[in-house]
Amino acid sequence: MSQDGAAGSGAVDRKERLRRSGIVAAFAVTQLFGWASTFSTHAILARPIADDLSITLTEAVTGSSAFLISMALASQLAGWLYRTVGAARLMAAGSLFMMFALSMVAISNSLLTYFAAWLLVGAGGAAILTTSAHTVLVTVLGRSARSWIAGLMLISGLSSSLGYPMTAALESWVGWRDTYLLYALLHGVLCFPLHLLVCRLVGRERQSDSGNAAATDSASRRDRILFLNLAIAISLLGVVTWGFTIVVVELFVSLRIPHEEAVALAASIGIFQIAARLMEFLFAGGRSPIRTGLEAAVLMALGFLVLAVADGWIAGAVFVVFYGLSSGVLNVVRSTLPLELFDPSAYGMMMSRLSLPMLLSFAAAPILFGGILEGYGPDPALALACVLAGLAFFFLWNLKRLAHR
Numbered sequence: 448m449s450q451d452g453a454a455g456s457g458a459v460d461r462k463e464r465l466r467r468s469g470i471v472a473a474f475a476v477t478q479l480f481g482w483a484s485t486f487s488t489h490a491i492l493a494r495p496i497a498d499d500l501s502i503t504l505t506e507a508v509t510g511s512s513a514f515l516i517s518m519a520l521a522s523q524l525a526g527w528l529y530r531t532v533g534a535a536r537l538m539a540a541g542s543l544f545m546m547f548a549l550s551m552v553a554i555s556n557s558l559l560t561y562f563a564a565w566l567l568v569g570a571g572g573a574a575i576l577t578t579s580a581h582t583v584l585v586t587v588l589g590r591s592a593r594s595w596i597a598g599l600m601l602i603s604g605l606s607s608s609l610g611y612p613m614t615a616a617l618e619s620w621v622g623w624r625d626t627y628l629l630y631a632l633l634h635g636v637l638c639f640p641l642h643l644l645v646c647r648l649v650g651r652e653r654q655s656d657s658g659n660a661a662a663t664d665s666a667s668r669r670d671r672i673l674f675l676n677l678a679i680a681i682s683l684l685g686v687v688t689w690g691f692t693i694v695v696v697e698l699f700v701s702l703r704i705p706h707e708e709a710v711a712l713a714a715s716i717g718i719f720q721i722a723a724r725l726m727e728f729l730f731a732g733g734r735s736p737i738r739t740g741l742e743a744a745v746l747m748a749l750g751f752l753v754l755a756v757a758d759g760w761i762a763g764a765v766f767v768v769f770y771g772l773s774s775g776v777l778n779v780v781r782s783t784l785p786l787e788l789f790d791p792s793a794y795g796m797m798m799s800r801l802s803l804p805m806l807l808s809f810a811a812a813p814i815l816f817g818g819i820l821e822g823y824g825p826d827p828a829l830a831l832a833c834v835l836a837g838l839a840f841f842f843l844w845n846l847k848r849l850a851h852r
Contacts (some may be wrong), residue, residue, distance in 0.1 A: 456566055463720030466648050467587060471595055473641040473648075474580045477538075480638065484549070485568055486514060490607075491614040492623045497521050499623065510552075510565040517569025518576070521805030525573045526799025532753035534582040534795060535646045541574025542639035553624045575638065577603070578802055581782050582795035589791045592748060593736070596786075597728040598781045604721055604778070615731045641803035673788050678801055679807040680740070680842035681781050682808040682848045683835050687747060689776040690812035690832070694820055701825045702758040712763045719771025720778070725778045736787055737847045740780040744843060747773035748836035755829040781805065788850055 471753040489511045498508040528537050548567035580599065584592040592724030617626040679795075691698060695716070699709035749776070753762050785797040819828045 466654050467595075468618065469648050470547050470583065470587060471599065473645050474583075477542075477575065477638045477641050478577070478580055478599060479603070479606055479609060480569050480571070480633065480670055481545075481604035481773065482603055483613065484807065485572055485576075486511060486632070487607050488627075488630075491590060492618060493609055493621045495618060497852045500557065502561075507561075509562060512803075512814075513562050513565035513659070514569040514572065515810040517566040518572045519569075519803045519810075521570040521573035522578060522799045522802035522806070523827035525579065526796045529579075529795035529799070532545045533649075534579045534586065534665060537573050538579050538583070539639060539642040539646055541579070542546055542634050542642050543569050545575060545634040545638070546572035546631045549627050553627035554593055558833050559576075570820045573694065573802070576742075576796070578798045582798065583645060585786065585791050585794040586833070590721075590786055592791075593783045593786055596782050597724060597799055600779050600782065601721065601724040604717075604724055604775070607717070617848070619686050619734065647767060667673065669849065669852075670789065674797065674800070674844060676842045676846040676849065677784060677788065678804050680839045680846060681784075681801060682804040683745065683839035683842070684740075684747075684777050685782075685805050685808040686752075686812040686815065687835050687839070688777060688812075689809040690816035691770070692813065694813060694817045697817075697820060698754075698764050698825055698828070702754060702763065704763050708760050709763070712760070712767050716767050716771040716774075719768055720775030723772045723775030724779055727776050735847075736780045736783045737843060737850065739776060740784065741840060741847070743773040743776045743780065744836050744840040747777075747813065748833050748840070751829050751832040751836065753835065765786070 493504055493507040493510075496502075496510075497504045500507070501825045525537065528534075532540075546566070548564065548571045551567055552561065553843035577600075581596050584595050584599070588595060588670055614626060617629060621629070685707055695713045696706075696709045700706055704712070709843070746769050750766045750773065753765045753769070781801075783797070784796055784799065789797055816828050816832075820832065
């Protein structure tokens with residue numbers, strides 16, 4: 448190759464690296480803020496909302512369930528929009544819709560209008576959050592998007608760390624209604640321009656994000672069986688991981704761990720989740736996500752087994768390590784498994800279809816385990832968690848067998 452040719456190739460490579468870096472950097476901001484301004488707000492604002500609207504705390508928290516249910520249903524439409532307009536354009540339009548939706552939360556004056564507003568926010572979330580961003584990355588990077596997806600999830604996993612203090616500070620300063628109005632404004636002046644930038648960087652989407660409709664709609668029997676096993680495994684693991692997120696402090700207290708220690712243990716789970724995502728980002732390039740998922744399912748089951756046979760803070764600490772690492776890496780595995788099992792052109796459609804059972808399991812899980820823990824104590828809840836993790840392992844193992852047949 449001539450020197451001019453080599454120089455030209457190097458310039459193209461640098462330009463491509465800059466393009467990819469720009470897309471990932473934009474998503475780092477919008478995904479972090481997107482989750483911090485929506486789902487993460489309930490932990491801080493549920494109490495002032497309940498007091499202002501004269502509803503119970505439980506009713507105020509139903510906003511999070513409405514968000515997840517609506518996001519699950521709207522994701523089915525998003526899968527079609529990936530094909531027709533492209534994921535990047537959908538995210539740009541979704542930012543404007545999110546301005547409207549969060550404004551509706553801010554002006555809600557009853558349980559009905561509050562719940563309806565969160566249904567709108569969930570629809571906006573389907574357009575701008577995780578699946579859409581990952582679909583754009585697959586459009587640009589193909590199968591090599593796995594490490595970038597892990598990196599993006601590493602960043603978005605910090606949404607609570609950012610959102611909790613930011614939301615608490617704003618609520619004490621301007622109140623919960625103006626907090627949501629400010630967040631709505633930021634979706635317009637911050638996220639919308641960044642998503643427009645992504646549209647420009649992606650260019651005319653070749654719809655790897657949308658997929659080849661004919662290939663997706665006429666999927667082979669093998670692909671349908673793979674998808675069924677994947678959906679069941681992800682949903683089972685979703686029930687376990689999300690089921691204890693809200694009730695973990697009460698679980699520790701029921702196992703005779705003092706409340707202060709229980710809170711400290713629960714808070715440290717996030718450290719191990721971030722550590723697991725970082726390891727997945729740095730070292731998992733050559734590993735199969737199915738194998739990673741199998742190992743994580745075993746680790747999670749062992750964590751619940753430790754709590755079932757022992758109590759006290761030592762057992763709690765062992766559980767925190769096992770649960771934190773396994774749940775952290777499983778968040779990444781959920782998004783990268785379809786990339787290994789199916790053609791990248793079908794990624795957006797597959798993820799949108801997976802979102803329905805996955806997000807519904809997320810919404811139902813805290814109610815399920817909270818009810819069992821309150822009504823029957825920790826032992827049945829831990830036993831059920833072990834069983835569900837074991838079933839998830841079976842379906843992942845079957846998935847591995849089918850994928851390599």
